[in-house]
Amino acid sequence: MRRFITFAVLAVFVFVSSTMVTKGQNSGVPQALSAETIPCPMTLPEGDVDGETMVCGQIQVPENWDNPAGRTIVVTYAIAKAFNDAPFPDPIIYFEGGPGISALEEIEALVGYTQRLRQTRDIIFFDQRGIRYSSNLECPPEIRNREVPFEIPEGVDPAALEATLSSVSLDSDLAALLEAFRVIGPAHEDVNCAPYFAEQGIDLDQYGTYQNALDAIALMGALSYPSYNLYAISYGTTHTLEVMRYYDEHPSSALPQIRSVLIDGVIPISVDWIVNNTLGLPTIILGAFSACEQDAVCSANYPNIRQRAIDLLASVEAAPLVIDDTTTIALGDLRTVLGSAAGHADSNIYLPRLIDELERGEISVYSRLRDGTLPVPAASSPQLSNPLDSTSQEANDLASQARTLADGIEALAAQNQRLSDAYQRGLTLPEFFAEEFADAAEQITSSSRSLLSGFLRDIAIVPPDRQTLVDHVNLMPDSERDLLVSLLNLMNDEDIAQVFAILSDPLYAERLVLSFHISQTVIHCNDRVFDMNRAFEMLRGFEVPQLLDLTGIEGQFALNCEVYGLVTTDIPPLVSNTSGFPVLVVNGTLDDRTPLIWGEAVYGNLQNARMLTFPQSVHGATMDSQCAMDVTNAFFMYPDAELNAACIEGMRPVFVLPDEELPPAAE
Incomplete structure (x- = not known):
């Protein structure tokens, strides 16, 4: 990813390879017990040189900051040295997301995104405690994957249990819902790994954001x-x-000096994780209509469109919209189409027209969005490369006649033992693909797995589509990708739909995101209050309840916390920044992971802060567009100066108007 290196040896800090031990903890000032430089443990970006352009090290800190003489852990960091012979003396320190994502594992992507910032400053990346290279909270697979017996207790009606869990709504009986989650129980890996961590002497109470802050x-x-x-x-x-x-809370001149703060995609510690993912997509949908009302041309053509959309949703909830003898649109249908279109810059521009047409009983835009023919792809999906070219045509012919591997995979089986095993087991193509997909996911980086997690979370509203699978197969390592694309080449549309059905199984999703499930669970359990009554009270106050999809609500999270003995009851207030650091709060209008409302809430309580919201930008807006990257660079150059954010105007959506001809569907 690095195309050039201009390495400068201008030491702005004093650091030695030998261990440096502090004599004690100054009151109110967290200090490392020791520090040393080390060879970088991760693969470096192209062009970077270990110990020269990329300097790595570790600090040793107490596992329990209240007991410095007790068990210790390490925090591993990497300094990407500035491409400058005279860099500014104040570096940028990057705080990675997740929780559970390793910044060092993602170093190649991160230095690519931040290369402009690196022109003038060193950039520091580090893994938070319990993550990858910083005393990783790793539970061995042979322990983690042990089968946990499950039986429905006597007296519990399985059909009633399934009905309770599959039909969660704002009117659900919360006592019955909580009892249903308790019957299902906590995640198996948590049940298996909690005793293991205890045997290792690991104090899981010390793996939260407060401790990460001290580190x-x-x-x-x-x-x-x-x-x-x-x-x-x-x-x-x-x-x-x-x-x-x-x-x-601990003002002291002895604390390291902070020059500026930029927070992008904000989620305060006070947010209830049970509802976080529930509000993201509804916020984006409403945001599209608000953006239309803020645009003179759009609002003139679709006056009061936000309220009209809300009214239509309420109407469809009361009685499905009957278009003709063959077309009836229920609330779930409309919510799915709105949700699948709203999060993409090339499809949300059709939403005002969609509402306008449905009000008049027309479905041209609705049908095209539902069927995936809007927006029209710039080009047809590329033919996937097939490493098994000598037999691919035969396999495709056979696949058109029979949909099991046993019917037509013999020629391929000779070239791959896994195919042979699948043949013996009689797996269908979708089943085999799903198995290989999950196995490959065990080898990908944590941020790629985070992308998979988002895809699996939203899969219920994503129409089955081959290209969507291609996009996620491309996250896999090269050694695994070829087989996966070969299998995709063998599938017809029914197979693709079956793959989506398999991937939508919650147990399958759990398997794919397991690698950082434990660390993420432990941190959230230490940080957040999981109160179903509080969560539903918040959801019931949401402006448009018809947009809420509660099927993925995190009802088991509190049970996972109980397994680890981690229960938090205190909800801290929002941070006020009485220290007065210049702060820039950044949001993206298409961010479905950290809704805009969280950023607005945090901004409203901060002193000396500004807020920018980038239109048509996804989660991590500062890395999503040239405009946002330029503004980020300007802020770090002059954090106290007025920002020139005029480029935002060019990012605003241009909505499709009523009289515009829709593009023809791709052949």
């Missing part, structure tokens, strides 16, 4: 730069906000 302060102190710029995305904003809270 970050200790790291800044150990590196000894004169001041720091904090840059955070997603969970990294939670981490950064808790660093700011510590500074507010």
Whole structure:
């Protein structure tokens, strides 16, 4: 990813390879017990040189900051040295998301996104405690994957249990719902791994954002730069906000100096994780109609469109919209189409027209969005390369006649033992693909797995589509990708739909995202309150309840926390930034992971803060467009100056008007 390196040896901090041990903890100032440089443990970006352009190290800190003499852990970091012979003395320290994603594992992508910032400053990346290279909370597969017996207790009606869990709504009996989740029980890996961590002497109470904040302060102190710029995305904003809270509550000139703070895709620690993912997509849908009303041309053609959309949803909830003898649109149908279109810049521009047409009984836009023929692809899907070319045509012919591997995979089986095993087991193509997909996912980076997690979370509203699978297969390592694309080449549309059905199984999703499930669970359990009554009270107050899909609500999370003995009852207030750091709060209008409302809430409580919302930008907006990257660079250059964010105007959506001819569907 690196195309050029201009390495400068201008030491702005003093650091030695030998261990440096502090004599004690200054009151209110977290300090590392020791620090040392080490060979970088991860694969470096192309062009970077270990120990020269990329300097790695570790600090040793107490597992329990209240007991410095007790068990210790390490926090591993990497400094991407500036491409400059005279860099600014204040580096940028990057706070990774997740929680559970390894910044060092993602170093190639991160240095690519931040290369402009690196022109003038060192950039520091680090793995939070319990993650990958920082005393990883790793549970061996042979323990994690043990089968956990499950029986429905006597007296519990299985049909009633299934009905309770499959029909969650705002009117659900919460006592019955909680009891149903308790019958299902916590995640198997948590049941298996909790005793293992206890046997290892690991104090899971110490793996939360508060401890991560102290680690970050200790790291800044150990590196000894004169001041720091904090840059955070997603969970990294939670981490950064808790660093700011510590500074507010423990003011001291001995703390490392902070020059500026940028938080992007904000989620405060006070957010109830049960409802977080529930609000993202509805917020985006409503945002599309709000954007139309803020546009003079769109609002003139679709006056009051936001309220009209709300009214239509309420009407369809009361009685499905009957278009003709063959077309009836129920609330779930409309919500699915709105949700699948709203999160994409090339399809949300049709939403005002969609509502306008449905009000008049027309379905041209609705049908095209539902069928996936809007927006029209720029080009047809590329033919996937097939490493088994000598037999692919034969296999395709056979696949058109029979849909099991046993019917036509013999020629392929000779070239791959896994295919042979699948042949013996009589797996269907979709079943075999799903198995290989899950196996390949065990080898991908944590951020790629996070993308998979988002895909699986939203799969209920994603129409079955071959290209969508191609996009996610491309996340897999090269060694696994070829077989997966070969299998996709063999599938017809019915097979693709079956793959989507398999991937929508919650147990399958759990398997794919397992690699950071444990660390993510432990951190959330230490941080957040999981109160179903509180969560539903918030959801019942949502402006448009018809947009809420509660099928994926995290009802088992509290049970997972109980397994680890981690129960949090305190909800901290929003951070106020009495320390006065210049803060830039960034949102993306298409961010379905950290809804805009969270960023607005945090901004409203911060002193000395500004907020920018980038139109048509997804989660991690500062890395999603040239405009946002330019503004980010300008902020870190001059954090106290007025920002020129005029480029945002060019990012606003241009909505499709009533009289515009729809593009023809692709052949």
